[in-house]
Amino acid sequence: MKGFKTLFWLEYRRSGAWAVALIGSLAFWAWALFQARAVDPVELSSVRTVLLVIAAAVGALVPALMIGRLRGETRGGQYQVLLLTPPSGAAHIAARYAFALGTAAVYFGILGGLAWWVVEMAGLTVDASTAAQLVLGLPLYVVGTTIAPILAWTVLLTVFVSAYRIAGPGWIPGTVMVVGTPFALRWLVEGIARAAYSLPGWPILGSLGISEGAYMTASPDGHEPEMIVDGIVHIPQEPLWIMLALTLVLLVIASRIWREVEA
Amino acid sequence: MLASLSDVTKRYGRTDGLSNVSIDFPAGQVVGVLGLNGSGKSTLLKLLAGLLFPSAGKVTVFDGPPRQNRAKLVYLGENDSLWTWMTPADAETFMKGLYDDFDVDRYRALLDSLAVPKRRTKAMSKGERGRLRLAMALARDAKLYLLDEPLAGIDLLSREKILQSIVREWHTDETILLSTHEVAEAEGLFERVLYLREGRLALDARAEELRDQGRSVVQAFREVLG
Numbered sequence: 001m002k003g004f005k006t007l008f009w010l011e012y013r014r015s016g017a018w019a020v021a022l023i024g025s026l027a028f029w030a031w032a033l034f035q036a037r038a039v040d041p042v043e044l045s046s047v048r049t050v051l052l053v054i055a056a057a058v059g060a061l062v063p064a065l066m067i068g069r070l071r072g073e074t075r076g077g078q079y080q081v082l083l084l085t086p087p088s089g090a091a092h093i094a095a096r097y098a099f100a101l102g103t104a105a106v107y108f109g110i111l112g113g114l115a116w117w118v119v120e121m122a123g124l125t126v127d128a129s130t131a132a133q134l135v136l137g138l139p140l141y142v143v144g145t146t147i148a149p150i151l152a153w154t155v156l157l158t159v160f161v162s163a164y165r166i167a168g169p170g171w172i173p174g175t176v177m178v179v180g181t182p183f184a185l186r187w188l189v190e191g192i193a194r195a196a197y198s199l200p201g202w203p204i205l206g207s208l209g210i211s212e213g214a215y216m217t218a219s220p221d222g223h224e225p226e227m228i229v230d231g232i233v234h235i236p237q238e239p240l241w242i243m244l245a246l247t248l249v250l251l252v253i254a255s256r257i258w259r260e261v262e263a
Numbered sequence: 264m265l266a267s268l269s270d271v272t273k274r275y276g277r278t279d280g281l282s283n284v285s286i287d288f289p290a291g292q293v294v295g296v297l298g299l300n301g302s303g304k305s306t307l308l309k310l311l312a313g314l315l316f317p318s319a320g321k322v323t324v325f326d327g328p329p330r331q332n333r334a335k336l337v338y339l340g341e342n343d344s345l346w347t348w349m350t351p352a353d354a355e356t357f358m359k360g361l362y363d364d365f366d367v368d369r370y371r372a373l374l375d376s377l378a379v380p381k382r383r384t385k386a387m388s389k390g391e392r393g394r395l396r397l398a399m400a401l402a403r404d405a406k407l408y409l410l411d412e413p414l415a416g417i418d419l420l421s422r423e424k425i426l427q428s429i430v431r432e433w434h435t436d437e438t439i440l441l442s443t444h445e446v447a448e449a450e451g452l453f454e455r456v457l458y459l460r461e462g463r464l465a466l467d468a469r470a471e472e473l474r475d476q477g478r479s480v481v482q483a484f485r486e487v488l489g
Contacts, residue, residue, distance in 0.1 A: 006360025013348060077344025080314055085361045086334035259330075263314045 003087030007095035015066040019103040022062045026110050029055040033118055041122065048118045052111065059107045060147050063100035067151060070096075070158040079162060080263045089258030093251055097155055104147045105140070112139035141235065145243045152250035153181070159254045163261040188246070192239050201234025264323075265290045265407055265438050266311055271320035273306050273462075280306035282462040283320070290406065291435050293452050295470075296442035297484055298459035304442040305341055307459065308409045311440070312338035324407065334362070339400045341412040343392055347385035354399050362403055370402035373432070377424050390421035397425055401432045408439040415444065422448060450480040458487045 012019075032051050038044035073079045082092060116134040119126055126134070161174045266288040273281040281303040288294065296304045309315040310322050313329030325332040345354070351374055358365040373379075377394040384392050397413055410429075414422045426449060433439060443449050456473070458466040466487045473483050 003361050006357065009360070010357065013353065014346065077340055077342030078346055080338075080340050080342065081344050083314060084312060084333050084338055086363075087361060262316060263309075 001087070001091045001094060003085065004091050004095055007087060007092060008099060011095055011099035015069070015099065015103075018062060018066050019099070022059065022103060023107055023110065025058065026055070026107065026114065029111070030114055030117075033114060033121075045118075045122055048121075052115060052118065055111055055114075056108070056142070059104055059111060060150055063104045063107075063147070063151055064154040066103070067096060067100050067154045068158055070162060074162045074263070083258075083261065083263050088255070090255040092258060093155060093159070093255045097151060097251060100151050101143070101148060104151065105143050108139035108143050108147065109135060112136065141240060144240045148247045149243045149250065152247040152254070156250045156254040156257075159257045159261070162263075163257050188242075192242055195238045195242065196236040197234075197238070199237050201236050203234055264288065266324040266329075267322075268307070268310065268317075269321045269323070271310060271317045271322055273303075273310060273315060274318040279462045281310065284462075284464050285320075286457065286464065286467065288407075288438055288440070290438055293429075293433060293439045293441065293454050295446070295449060295453035295456040295480065296440055296459065297446055297456055297480075297488075298442075298465075299488055301461075302459040302488075303462040304459055305411050306462070307457075308338065308411045308440060308442060311407075312336065312409050314338070314340075334364075335405055336407040336409060337400045337403050337405045338409045339396060339411060339413055341415060343389065343396075345384045345392060345396060347383065349384050351379055351381055351395055351398075354395060358399055358402065364404040366402050366404055369432075370398055373398035373402055373428060376431075377428055390417045393417045394421060394424060397428060401428060406437055408437065410439060410441045412442055412444070414449070426452065446484050447481050453480060456480055456483070458484065460488055 029051065033048050036044060036047045036051065038047050070079065073082075085092075112135040115138070116126065116131050119134065157174065157177050160177060161171075164173045264287050268284050268286050271281060271284050272279060284303075284307070296307060298304050306315065310317055311324060311329055313322075313324070313331075313333055322329055325335050329336070349357070355367060355370060358370070359367060374395070377398055379395045379398060380387060380391055384395065387395070393413060393416075397410075400408065400410070413425055417425070422445060429439065429441070430452060441449060441452065450470070453470045455467070455469050457464060458468075466483065468483065470480055473480060478486070
């Protein structure tokens with residue numbers, strides 16, 4: 001894709017500081033997870049789970065904000081400069097999206113590592129395969145099913161709003177998208193719920209060499225096991241494929257709008 | 264014909280930015296696009312650049328729609344549109360990576376002749392940023408240059424440097440459209456002048472013809488638009 005390398009470099013120069021700050025914030029989350037205190041182990045696990053969820057939300061929000069900065073460039077005139085460059089709209093959209101998604105993927109990969117660490121701190125021992133799933137498999141599943149479409153939606157929103165700015169107030173398409181999204185989301189969730197498990201589920205713990213009914217356990221200080229994983233967790237693969245397809249559709253629409261936009 | 268507008272109208276809501284304008288631009292002219300504020304100068308240049316689409320009529324650049332041929336033209340907008348973190352070296356990386364016709368040696372020579380400092384644009388004056396943007400634009404080997412108010416808000420010495428660079432870098436097969444309010448300073452550049460009034464083409468004249476009639480470009484400006 002012509003010009004992609006330079007456009008990706010441009011993204012790095014524009015949003016690199018945000019990306020570094022986001023990934024650097026994982027040090028804070030690691031510190032917070034380590035410092036978390038609670039009376040009993042179950043409560044402690046809950047506290048740490050909440051911290052991980054907040055960290056995950058931050059990991060979705062910051063890349064979306066990186067993309068959303070296009071609005072400022074519309075006012076500043078940089079958008080005009082980009083529109084006139086020879087690379088296609090698809091190349092511009094791809095570079096912007098790839099940088100944000102790449103940042104999120106790195107962030108969630110490290111966050112997966114922190115989740116593994118939390119499991120270890122809870123006194124559970126996991127084998128290498130489980131660790132790989134926690135560090136790579138689950139984060140990629142989360143990125144694919146939630147972060148990838150959220151970022152694609154943000155790309156479409158910013159391009160759509162910018163496209164209307166010349167002829168009228170940008171808040172009109174912005175409002176249409178923001179108001180319309182919950183309805184679209186509802187249909188999407190209902191569709192995914194209907195489609196889920198049509199295909200074989202992915203055995204999250206099943207492929208780890210832990211047979212059904214076995215337990216994953218052990219407290220490092222020699223106490224009796226405190227948690228038993230009884231059975232295999234199957235994750236439906238349909239949400240991933242549906243959301244990746246949706247992501248692609250959103251990006252194609254955004255690229256198309258880019259071609260038609262005035263500035 | 265390098266570019267042309269045929270019965271072009273551009274509406275912004277209920278207002279006509281440009282109204283029923285037809286103009287041809289052959290190769291090898293330096294054209295002054297003159298008019299008061301809101302006369303349609305920027306709209307004309309944006310239509311030729313493909314940043315705006317006509318509400319009616321047809322705009323052709325290099326025998327096709329402007330947006331499709333954007334790689335072959337240079338547009339320098341009136342906005343101060345560089346990223347604040349950008350240095351002249353960053354600008355070189357940007358231009359070199361995106362434009363096949365960008366000449367690095369010419370760019371560096373222009374930076375020197377225009378005395379552009381090597382710091383971030385955030386730390387540059389408006390004149391310095393204007394000179395950097397002009398260096399980026401003139402370092403390309405295009406056939407059509409659309410320069411929208413490159414002299415606006417810039418000090419006298421910078422304006423002189425910019426005008427000298429335009430004269431020096433112009434080749435006889437290239438067409439430059441330059442819109443400006445600094446009519447007197449730029450008058451010597453123009454081979455042809457377009458006077459726009461309230462979105463309409465009030466006069467399309469060759470500068471030499473005006474001089475033959477004993478009128479300067481500035482005098483004609485006062486007569487036509489005053």
